[in-house]
Amino acid sequence: MSNASASERETFIGPDGPWWKLDVAELWRYRDLVWLLVRRDITAVYKQTVLGPLWHVVQPLLTSFMFALIFGRAAGFAPKEIPGMLFYLSGLVPWFFFANVVNKTSKTFTANAALMGKVYFPRLAVPLSVAISNLASFGIQFFAFLVLLIGYHVFDPAFTWSPSPALLLLPVLVVIMGLLGLGAGILISALTTKYRDLSFLVGFGVQLLMYASPVIFPLSRLQNFPMLLTLFNVNPMTSVIESMRAVFFGQPIPWGGLGYTCVFTLCILMLGTAVFNKVERSFADIV
Template identity: 40%
Template sequence: MTQNLQTPAPDLSKVDQDGWDIVIRPRGKVVAVDLRSVWAYRDLAWLFFKRDFITFYKQTILGPLWYLIQPVVTALTYFIVFGKIANISTNGLPPFLFYMSGIVMWTYFSTCLSNNAEVFSKNASLFGKVYFPRLVVPLSVAMSGLVTFAIQFALLTVVTVGFVLSGANVSLHWQVFAAVPLLVLYVAALGMGVGLIVSAMTVRFRDLAYVTGFVIQLWMYATPVVYPFTQIPQKYQWFFHLNPMTAPVESIRQVMFGTPGVGLSIWAANLVVTVVLLVAGVILFSRAESLAMDTV
């Protein structure tokens, strides 16, 4: 006689009562971002930060010196092309300092944007093996970019002191050290927001990964990096209200060198755009998590 053995089906409603640390359930149409779980995995963000920093320069000869070479060479190129050949005004500021200050701020933004735009593709093998809040990775990218910014900003400060000691018509305003953390926080939020939007969209539209670098270059020329905001005709200034990188680039020169900055209307408009992009990026990124591993 054959005995019919049947295994009772598990009671899924009690899974979270059986000692599991994390229970993954299907999401509805409304995406709820669990910031508490992101904070709980802050140590993992620190590990990703160290991984990115070490692996990026592990096999390079000059190592972190590339952080110093890049802004110097770029500023010299802009000095020759836009300062000497095109003869674009720099509001009385030495051209090298004008270009270098804009480059330092723009480099941090472009790093956050471009690296976050490839979060799913670069971490596909890791995401497919273990669960953790995916927003930890974009946060670690922003932390990694801070190293570059800190080194380049220190170089900018040293170069500025050299100009002051040489008798150049420039002064260093020390209140910049109080304002820079706020500017960096703003730029990090903007870079993460746009990067997360691109990353979420590349899950379905892979072509976006190839045009990101091109768009970043065009965006830079639409931002007062190589020209001052005061040179922009009045009829075109509405566009810079919508460009959220206008305020931080102009403001770092204002607080550091005392050059003309932008008005509160531009700052308010830029801040609204940044908040909208950050919120949209987090929501789209969270929605794309469930589809990413099937399509990447």
């Protein structure tokens, strides 16, 4: 930022703003802040811990192991041709990414009330940084999944894996998940400033939503339950998780579902930003 353009800048503070506004230029000016918040999230959490960043992998690995034992072996929900660990990890890693982004961004205002009550910066920097730092932990977990995938390929004679061109869809899936979680998170964060009830709901609400997604069993098992199938398809994460598995285990990609999820994501992002804008202007008086 050169001094000339800085001194020409004029701040206008008035009672009413537009109902929808996304000041990308301002966010860009504060990109160092976003980056520092990301680093703070990643490093501060693991100071004074023994395992450090390994904690990122422990949760999905242990959960996958339990799911593989109970839902896979005992209940027989997982498809036979994919090892249980791989099946559940491929569903849980994206699910945890989405769930963490929603959970953590939804605390934007309540967790940073002291900071936001004292200094101005584009408030969206906080949820954005949360989404990015969760992207980092998703990366670590995803790497663990890849290691396991190759491990099974090499050591398990019953399972062979060959990469398909559909893998190119992966980055798109990651972006969709991140934006979906961000949109839902900022919408909830804006609403929780007024209705504290929601903060209780979010934690287990997201957990319950997992049972309406194909994390535990593939959507194909619901063919005889049209009601449930519809319910699952309403959940925008369903198509993402199905696609995630399709990409790795060579099944058809649910394009229709992905289209629905994209539209849903755009809508919730628009709505989330609108409500967020409205709240950030007055939240200091409410919280």
